[in-house]
Amino acid sequence: MSVSAVRPRLVLLDIEGTTAPVAFVHDVLFPFARRALPRLLVEHADDPAVCAAVAEIARLAPDQAPIEVLNGWMDRDEKVGPLKALQGIAWRQGYESGALVGALYPDTLPALRAWQANGLRLAVYSSGSAAAQRLIYGHTTEGNVTGLFEGFFDLAVGGKKEASSYRVIAEQVALAPSEIVFFSDVVAELDAASAAGLLVAQIARPEDGTVPGSRYPVFADLPSAGRTFGLAA
Numbered sequence: 152m153s154v155s156a157v158r159p160r161l162v163l164l165d166i167e168g169t170t171a172p173v174a175f176v177h178d179v180l181f182p183f184a185r186r187a188l189p190r191l192l193v194e195h196a197d198d199p200a201v202c203a204a205v206a207e208i209a210r211l212a213p214d215q216a217p218i219e220v221l222n223g224w225m226d227r228d229e230k231v232g233p234l235k236a237l238q239g240i241a242w243r244q245g246y247e248s249g250a251l252v253g254a255l256y257p258d259t260l261p262a263l264r265a266w267q268a269n270g271l272r273l274a275v276y277s278s279g280s281a282a283a284q285r286l287i288y289g290h291t292t293e294g295n296v297t298g299l300f301e302g303f304f305d306l307a308v309g310g311k312k313e314a315s316s317y318r319v320i321a322e323q324v325a326l327a328p329s330e331i332v333f334f335s336d337v338v339a340e341l342d343a344a345s346a347a348g349l350l351v352a353q354i355a356r357p358e359d360g361t362v363p364g365s366r367y368p369v370f371a372d373l374p375s376a377g378r379t380f381g382l383a384a
């Protein structure tokens with residue numbers, strides 16, 4: 152059964168819980184960055200990207216040491232630009248050394264390839280920085296698959312729970328919101344995307360313990376979501 156009379160032209164994909172296991176992000180990526188950040192702040196203090204992130208932390212929390220602020224944000228899994236930028240820098244070293252390999256669900260790449268072969272455009276929207284998105288897709292067990300995507304959107308367009316962010320993305324890909332379908336595990340993100348006029352569906356993977364919501368179509372994997380939206384995967 153199709154949930155939309157209009158076939159979407161672009162699939163916008165969250166990462167954690169949608170294309171990559173929650174366990175990989177929380178048990179591998181986040182601890183890796185937490186261990187690396189204290190040294191990174193010292194040893195790469197002259198790196199312009201590190202300088203910019205530290206300056207933004209000082210603006211947001213002027214009375215605290217940057218590493219304390221970062222640890223607090225990581226404790227609460229806050230999606231804050233400077234934390235996400237610094238995590239991306241830390242992960243780059245891990246991916247480049249081979250210590251990290253981007254883990255995706257087994258159904259992710261087959262679904263993305265089938266959709267692209269069927270004429271669908273693909274883009275990413277994650278709280279992880281665009282650089283971090285390119286890293287995870289650039290270092291998968293099947294190699295560099297970043298070429299699947301035409302765009303990598305991060306918190307620079309706004310938070311994932313704000314409708315305005317999805318309007319910005321629609322403008323940037325030059326499509327009407329109703330021509331985009333957004334897949335995410337987080338219902339609050341789907342609420343925001345739906346409010347902006349996008350088609351939405353929740354990916355609730357049993358292995359992640361994602362709690363299915365009741366407002367939107369729910370699927371246990373990408374191929375079943377794609378078939379329901381007429382994406383023919």
Ligand SMILES: CSCCC(=O)C(=O)COP(=O)(O)O
Nearest residue numbers: 165166167277278279283284
């Ligand atoms: C680029 S992989 C790490 C993603 C990340 O840092 C994160 O906080 C998860 O965010 P998402 O929006 O993909 O759920």
Ligand SMILES: [Mg+2]
Nearest residue numbers: 165167168336
């Ligand atoms: Mg997610």
